[in-house]
Amino acid sequence: MPAAPAIATEARAGRVEPTRLAVRVREATATPPDESAALREAPFAVGPTRLGALELSVAVQSDGPTAHLDTTLCNASEAGCFVQSVVLGFRFSGPPSQGLRFLKNGWQSWSHTGSLPLEEDGEAPFPSGPWLRGLHHAVGRLPADREGWHESHLVTVVGSSPGGAACLAGVLERGRAFGQIYLRRNGGAVDVEIELRIDAELAAGRSRPLERVSLALGDDASALLEAFAQDYGRDVGARAAHPFVSGWCSWYHFFQDVVEEDLLRNLEALSSAREELPVEVVQLDDGWQRAVGDWLETNEKFPRGLASLAGEIRAAGFAPGLWTAPFCVVPESRVFEKHEDWLLRGADGPFRGLLNPSWSRDAAVYVLDASRPEVLSHLEGLYRSLVEAGFGYHKLDFLFTAALEAVAHDRSVSRASRLRRGLEAVRAGAGNEPFLLGCGSPLGPAVGLVDGMRIGPDVAPSWSPDESARVPGIEETQPATRSALRSALARAWMHRRLWLNDPDCLLARAETELSEAELRSLGAVLCATGGMTLFSDDVPRLSKERRAFVAATLEQARRVDGLGLPGLARVPDLLDRDLPQQVRVNGAGMDTVAIVNLSDEKQTTALELESPLSSPPRPLLGSRAPEEASGGGYELKLAAHDGALLQLRRAVPLAVFCDFDGTFSVQDVGATLATRHAGERRPALWKRYEAGEVTAWEYNMEILDGLALSRDEVDVFLHTVELDPGARDLVAWCERHGVPFRVLSDGFDYNLNRLQQLQGVRFAHEANRLRFDGGRWRIRAGAPNPDCECGCGTCKRGRIDAFRTTRPGVTTVHVGNGKVSDLCGALAADVAFAKDSLAEELARLGVGFEPFETLHDVIPALERLL
Ligand code: 9PG
Numbered sequence: 001m002p003a004a005p006a007i008a009t010e011a012r013a014g015r016v017e018p019t020r021l022a023v024r025v026r027e028a029t030a031t032p033p034d035e036s037a038a039l040r041e042a043p044f045a046v047g048p049t050r051l052g053a054l055e056l057s058v059a060v061q062s063d064g065p066t067a068h069l070d071t072t073l074c075n076a077s078e079a080g081c082f083v084q085s086v087v088l089g090f091r092f093s094g095p096p097s098q099g100l101r102f103l104k105n106g107w108q109s110w111s112h113t114g115s116l117p118l119e120e121d122g123e124a125p126f127p128s129g130p131w132l133r134g135l136h137h138a139v140g141r142l143p144a145d146r147e148g149w150h151e152s153h154l155v156t157v158v159g160s161s162p163g164g165a166a167c168l169a170g171v172l173e174r175g176r177a178f179g180q181i182y183l184r185r186n187g188g189a190v191d192v193e194i195e196l197r198i199d200a201e202l203a204a205g206r207s208r209p210l211e212r213v214s215l216a217l218g219d220d221a222s223a224l225l226e227a228f229a230q231d232y233g234r235d236v237g238a239r240a241a242h243p244f245v246s247g248w249c250s251w252y253h254f255f256q257d258v259v260e261e262d263l264l265r266n267l268e269a270l271s272s273a274r275e276e277l278p279v280e281v282v283q284l285d286d287g288w289q290r291a292v293g294d295w296l297e298t299n300e301k302f303p304r305g306l307a308s309l310a311g312e313i314r315a316a317g318f319a320p321g322l323w324t325a326p327f328c329v330v331p332e333s334r335v336f337e338k339h340e341d342w343l344l345r346g347a348d349g350p351f352r353g354l355l356n357p358s359w360s361r362d363a364a365v366y367v368l369d370a371s372r373p374e375v376l377s378h379l380e381g382l383y384r385s386l387v388e389a390g391f392g393y394h395k396l397d398f399l400f401t402a403a404l405e406a407v408a409h410d411r412s413v414s415r416a417s418r419l420r421r422g423l424e425a426v427r428a429g430a431g432n433e434p435f436l437l438g439c440g441s442p443l444g445p446a447v448g449l450v451d452g453m454r455i456g457p458d459v460a461p462s463w464s465p466d467e468s469a470r471v472p473g474i475e476e477t478q479p480a481t482r483s484a485l486r487s488a489l490a491r492a493w494m495h496r497r498l499w500l501n502d503p504d505c506l507l508a509r510a511e512t513e514l515s516e517a518e519l520r521s522l523g524a525v526l527c528a529t530g531g532m533t534l535f536s537d538d539v540p541r542l543s544k545e546r547r548a549f550v551a552a553t554l555e556q557a558r559r560v561d562g563l564g565l566p567g568l569a570r571v572p573d574l575l576d577r578d579l580p581q582q583v584r585v586n587g588a589g590m591d592t593v594a595i596v597n598l599s600d601e602k603q604t605t606a607l608e609l610e611s612p613l614s615s616p617p618r619p620l621l622g623s624r625a626p627e628e629a630s631g632g633g634y635e636l637k638l639a640a641h642d643g644a645l646l647q648l649r650r651a652v653p654l655a656v657f658c659d660f661d662g663t664f665s666v667q668d669v670g671a672t673l674a675t676r677h678a679g680e681r682r683p684a685l686w687k688r689y690e691a692g693e694v695t696a697w698e699y700n701m702e703i704l705d706g707l708a709l710s711r712d713e714v715d716v717f718l719h720t721v722e723l724d725p726g727a728r729d730l731v732a733w734c735e736r737h738g739v740p741f742r743v744l745s746d747g748f749d750y751n752l753n754r755l756q757q758l759q760g761v762r763f764a765h766e767a768n769r770l771r772f773d774g775g776r777w778r779i780r781a782g783a784p785n786p787d788c789e790c791g792c793g794t795c796k797r798g799r800i801d802a803f804r805t806t807r808p809g810v811t812t813v814h815v816g817n818g819k820v821s822d823l824c825g826a827l828a829a830d831v832a833f834a835k836d837s838l839a840e841e842l843a844r845l846g847v848g849f850e851p852f853e854t855l856h857d858v859i860p861a862l863e864r865l866l
Contacts, residue, residue: 014167072208094165109443126473277539294333327368463514503531564764607633617647832848
């Protein structure tokens with residue numbers, strides 16, 4: 001048979017040819033789970049292809065190494081049918097067939113994720129039954145024709161390792177279907193088949209557009225995944241701009257036994273340790289609710305009730321966070337009693353989705369059927385009430401239950417779509433501002449609805465899964481710090497492309513089974529991946545040393561995350577071994593590197609340098625220092641489970657600090673919003689500022705803190721903000737020349753993040769903090785400096801001086817336009833670029849500066865400084 005024309009080709013990586021189309025379909029009346037589905041197949045063709053009663057239309061967009069496919073399924077017959085899945089088959093040929101490995105991405109947050117060898121025989125058969133398998137795979141019972149294949153969900157990369165040609169196959173899920181990707185060796189090539197799992201009825205004459213599929217060839221697995229996620233997030237409208245999240249969570253110390261007093265004691269301890277442990281969110285986890293399903297009532301352990309707890313957390317200056325499991329219901333709950341008809345059904349009676357002995361007498365957990373409009377209104381009302389009670393941060397747990405294989409009331413609603421609709425209802429009730437964190441969630445249907453996502457199994461006070469609780473087939477998903485770290489590494493590329501990654505909590509107390517080495521690994525990965533950083537210890541009992549460890553982890557994770565959107569963490573050996581060893585973050589003239597040894601043997605890791613360092617690598621978090629290697633670079637010897645966090649300062653010629661409002665951007669974001677929305681109060685206050693009666697930050701607090709301006713309104717305005725015509729070129733020039741570039745702003749982190757997303761430009765920044773709170777702004781100073789006369793929330797002199805102490809001798813450059821926050825920066829830097837009132841002020845003071853009009857003018861002047 002002649003080879004089909006390739007739809008993607010790349011000189012080094014090879015080619016992808018389409019092979020076949022198929023559907024799995026059965027009669028409309030059969031009750032799932034059921035294996036009677038027939039596979040109807042045909043050779044691949046663009047345009048419509050008849051597959052029994054169904055017609056599948058395929059459109060292909062090919063562009064060199066990448067291809068996108070859009071498909072629509074139509075029931076061309078007179079009778080309804082039940083569609084399990086649509087299959088798009090491909091063959092990837094070209095890579096050397098030695099050392100073939102692939103990324104297995106699990107179905108939901110907790111499911112096994114990591115790189116594995118592409119074995120000849122495929123995945124070993126699942127050792128337990130289909131119900132258990134179905135908790136971690138889009139289907140519980142593997143179709144017979146998929147035995148001997150490997151399986152990933154949402155996306156995979158398959159390629160020769162180390163560092164060879166790779167093919168990405170991914171599905172841009174948006175809650176229509178689950179993307180399953182099956183892989184199998186076929187001689188020297190790899191068969192890659194994408195199944196779009198629908199599990200819904202398609203009535204006669206109806207058609208259904210399906211999820212877009214993406215294929216890409218390249219020679220760097222991480223880069224392929226990053227590009228996929230970037231594309232995907234943009235397509236679906238990912239919520240990836242929320243400022244860095246730090247917090248405290250009750251679960252991993254108190255677990256189910258948490259009582260009100262525990263929360264209040266910790267609140268007090270966090271309050272008095274605010275400077276040392278700067279966290280924003282205080283999140284109460286499982287154990288507070290009257291019954292799973294009844295989320296508006298606390299149990300007897302929480303006599304104050306929800307609203308007053310939220311009130312206390314907020315009064316202490318933190319954002320109140322709450323755990324719920326929106327789709328889960330136990331027989332003891334009122335929802336169950338009153339609305340048994342709202343539940344998903346099994347062959348006989350309500351469908352038992354889970355077993356959780358701590359939730360109900362007989363451990364049975366049932367599931368709300370989100371194909372029902374009444375359930376959606378219930379969810380919407382519920383989260384509206386919880387937000388009204390004062391909770392602006394929601395950890396939404398056990399989300400996969402909504403999409404389990406069971407009988408739904410409306411069979412035309414796919415499983416993925418049940419979850420999507422349920423989450424849409426939660427978001428509609430909560431409103432646009434609250435932070436929603438998905439947990440135990442299939443990944444695709446949540447993109448664009450959640451702000452954060454748990455991307456691995458639970459951490460635990462131990463390294464490996466508890467022997468006595470091992471369940472065959474799901475060992476890798478059970479709580480264990482090692483498993484959480486593997487997923488955090490394998491899914492680092494999702495951060496700030498699809499949402500903020502939640503790698504799960506830091507547990508820093510000495511009273512766990514975790515050794516110091518194991519704790520250091522946990523801390524190092526949290527820091528270097530820059531995701532959400534919550535810790536879960538009894539704060540009053542934390543030793544001085546361990547508090548310092550939490551503080552250092554928070555500081556580094558915040559710094560790494562502040563390097564810009566999308567996330568910068570890269571795992572260079574992602575595909576090369578089952579347990580990756582490195583995370584690298586290159587930003588602002590410094591590499592931050594985590595090296596971890598997740599294995600049980602000692603390990604030596606080579607640390608290659610891309611450019612010379614100005615000083616030896618600096619170990620953080622109590623890490624070992626690496627040794628110089630004979631062939632250049634460094635190497636680090638680590639005992640089993642140990643980890644290290646290192647800073648590698650590159651030798652840099654210059655460092656550029658750039659103001660944002662009116663300098664990097666054309667409009668002054670803060671001033672424009674203040675004029676529009678707090679107009680009347682401004683002139684009088686400005687006079688007081690000019691008279692020296694209030695500082696710049698006090699002025700900001702007065703005008704902006706509590707400003708009634710919702711996230712939606714700010715967003716509409718941010719869409720109108722333009723960047724200086726030279727802004728992108730300046731950033732690119734700095735990157736090319738290894739010059740650290742950083743925005744220093746007396747504006748706000750949220751706006752800077754959102755503008756990076758809207759404008760598709762990445763920059764590191766330090767700024768003040770903005771949170772939305774019930775349609776109002778809550779602001780906090782980012783880096784005030786009592787020793788400086790600027791009086792700003794983020795003192796630019798302070799930031800430049802801090803940089804100098806770590807990089808003596810490097811020429812510092814400040815670029816700005818205003819005389820309020822830019823003056824001290826311009827005076828502190830070695831070279832000042834100035835326009836507008838800053839230029840006038842510097843001239844008046846007789847201080848030399850380089851004038852500029854747009855940032856394009858700055859570039860040639862920087863060339864001369866090199
Ligand atoms: C609260 C916890 C914490 C935790 C979540 C989730 O039985 N199980 O299989 C099971 C799996 C995960 C799990 C609990 C039980 O943890 O990830 O952070 O919120 O629920 O119950």
